[in-house]
Amino acid sequence: MNLLEAKAVSVRLGGRNVVENISFSIAAGEFVGLIGPNGAGKSTLLKACLGLNNASGNILLQDTPLAEMSAQARGRAVSYLPQEHEIAWPVSVRHLVELGRQPWLKADGGRDFAGRHAIARAIARLGITELAERPANTLSGGERARVLIARALAQTTPLLLADEPAAGLDPAHQIGLMKIFRSLLSDGHSVVSSMHDLSLAARWCTRLIMIDKGHIVADDRPENVLTADNLRAVYGVEAFFAEAKGGPVLLPLDLYSGV
Template structure:
């Protein structure tokens, strides 16, 4: 079963194709990094995959047409973490994270008996358990980001879609988050996340999808996608490629010569 299937997806805004005839699929146990320069269409593609942007083509979640699913069914199939990390509510952090359990509370007449444990585990994973009683609107930017990631984890959907989840996090929390994402794969869950940090993408993702001008230009393991030729053609940069600490290292070093 495919957790996400996209066929000939196109998004047009003002007569221009922001996403142009994209086809891809995500199975169980994948950590898929969506990469590409600014304006490549990453955010629009993620939104279109969730029905949050008007598009033509076919989208399936858990082998079911997205258009035929109710909001509750969608919420049980996929958790979404948008770029915006704002929290306007003057409520405790534990209540923000607890919102991730709403699809399961509504789906069962017996209540969400596992919810308390799932919420506590999600907060622990993101290192925000000590903030449980803090007002969410008093947090720093990095703290807000981690709280919202914890909320998405508490949703416990088979697929997690995250738009630039490491933005605003310091290096230690970036690495910790990628470790958390990697741990989800052991349960057959999958993550699709847009990333600008090519080093994190190379080291942690099991697969990369590279976008340029709304089209998929490369799709495969990091070693096959993050090549000198692709980085010059798509990003216009040169990069250092190495190996350290048991994994690959990719670091942009300068602009490519025209």
């Protein structure tokens, strides 16, 4: 059973096709990086997979058509970390993380015992214990990002879709986040994350889907996707490739001259 399956998905926005005839599936235990230049359709595709964009084609979560699932069922199957990190209300950080448990709350008001552990673990994993009682709207950009990641983790879904989750984080917290995402795989969970940082994508993802102009250009292991030819054709850059501490290193160096 796939956690997510997209079949011939297309999204039209502003009179143009932003995503066109895309198909892929996500199995358990994968960390998939969704990469491509600005405007390639990455965020639009993620939203389509959640039912947040009108899309043609078929999208299934755990073999169930997305259109046939209730909001609660969707919330138990997939969590979403949006690109925007705005927090408008002065609720505490702890309360904001607790909101990730909404899909699991019972109609009769019964206690969510599993939620206590999930909330505490998410707060600890993101290193925000000292922020727990602070108003969430007073935090820095990086702190807000970590709190919203904790909320998504507290939802304890098999699949997490994240839109640029490392944006705004310093290098230590970026690496820490990548390690958290990789740790989820051992429990059979999967992560699909749009990413602009190709060095993080190369080193931490188990698979990459490269998108350009609304189409999939490559879908394979990082070393087979992040090739010199693909980087020139899709990003228009030259890059440095190496190995360090058992993993790949990629550094964009210059614009591709076409010569």
